[in-house]
Amino acid sequence: MPIIFGALIGHVEIGLIVALGGLFINPPNDNEPLKVEVLNYVQVIFTGFIAISLGASIGNNHSLLASIFLVFINGFVSLVGGINRTLAVNSVRFTIFFIIGTGISLPTQVNPFIIGLLFSLGSIWAAFISLFFSISYLFFMKQKKSSQSLSNNDSNADFPTQFRYWLFRLKKFQTWFYTIRLVLCLSIAQVIQLLSENPHAYWISLTIVLVLQRNTSSGPSRIYQRAVGTFFGVLIGGIVLIFPLSILWIIVIVALIGGVRSYLKVRNYAVYSMVMTPLLFILLSRGKQISFDLIIDRLMYTFVGCTITLVFGYYIWTGVEKQK
Incomplete structure (x- = not known):
């Protein structure tokens, strides 16, 4: 609408x-x-x-x-x-x-x-x-909704x-752990963006914040799923958006992807990443036709973002996490 x-x-x-x-x-x-x-x-x-x-x-x-x-x-x-x-x-x-x-x-x-x-x-x-x-x-x-929910409740203590x-x-260092990892990964991403002088390099930072988790034990699998899903999503989005689309087709594509994304998110994160990528492509590109170079940039920057997160957000901290 x-x-x-x-x-x-x-x-x-x-x-x-x-x-x-x-x-x-x-x-x-x-x-x-x-x-x-x-x-x-x-x-x-x-x-x-x-x-x-x-x-x-x-x-x-x-x-x-x-x-x-x-x-x-x-x-x-x-x-x-x-x-x-x-x-x-x-x-x-x-x-x-x-x-x-x-x-x-x-x-x-x-x-x-x-x-x-x-x-x-x-x-x-x-x-x-x-x-x-x-x-x-x-x-x-x-029907009535249950008033019990344990997964997202805060402590009973007041603020x-x-x-x-x-x-x-x-x-304690552990309180700063996630912040240090995030700052380190984003700093590397920003250095790359400044050196490349490519406005599309912000996709590196976006990939980092999407896959970096506070809990290091669940991170690598999410990165692999994100990388695979984004790779195929970029290909699908590129095939769709490399041709000029009428506003009617844009509406249809956004409606279809938007309708299934919430169900895929809880069932298969790789497939969810795959369908979300073309959707973000369309919305952030303001519906305009994109170039083949932009597709290559998205693939490259996604790979760089996942690599930075995997190395500087997880692997170099595995010893610290085991000691905890």
Whole structure:
């Protein structure tokens, strides 16, 4: 619907940015009470607005200072994410949204906060649709959601207590472990981007934040799945987008991929990565025809991002993790 609206007003790129915001709203979880899902959607909307705006503000003017800011702000957010589970989830969201924001190419006269607002409008639209169908289903089926959910609950302690405990844990290396790994990987990615002077090199950083996990034990398998899935996704996306597409075909492709992505995410991460890549291609490229060189860049930068994460995000730390 956002893409159709953008086409009707003669600005398809606006519709694609709004659609990008809806990409990160997942259907309600049957094991979560409705108020928890609403709060989760609010967090996505707010985090997306701030992170996309900041990312878009440095995307067109990438410099050494911008790279330092990118690494510092994402490192700081990842460290604060250690306070509790809610902040940990939102710190990962922030980092992903921030890097995506740097990849949105803007006309120089567009305010980055407008881009953040459009992204948030897409999240609001998708959240409204998800909640509407969820509530309608519960009403007609006369079922109630369970109020018990153990997987995403925070500690029973209040936030001031959690914050004081976090300050105490800052004395331990383990509290800084994820932040150090993230900062190291992003720093290497930013050096490569500055040296290459290629605006598409932001895909290295995006690959890193998508596959780097706080838990090192689950990381390598995710990297391999991401690499395989992205490789085939780039090929599929390249075949699709190397030809000029009408707005109708763009809508059909986005609708089909968007409809199955949430189911694939929990069933097969490699296939999920494969279908998400063409979708990000279309939305970040604003629906325009892409070149063969861009396809090669995406494949190369995905490989570089996975390699950096595997070596500097996991392998060199295996001894530290075993000692823990």
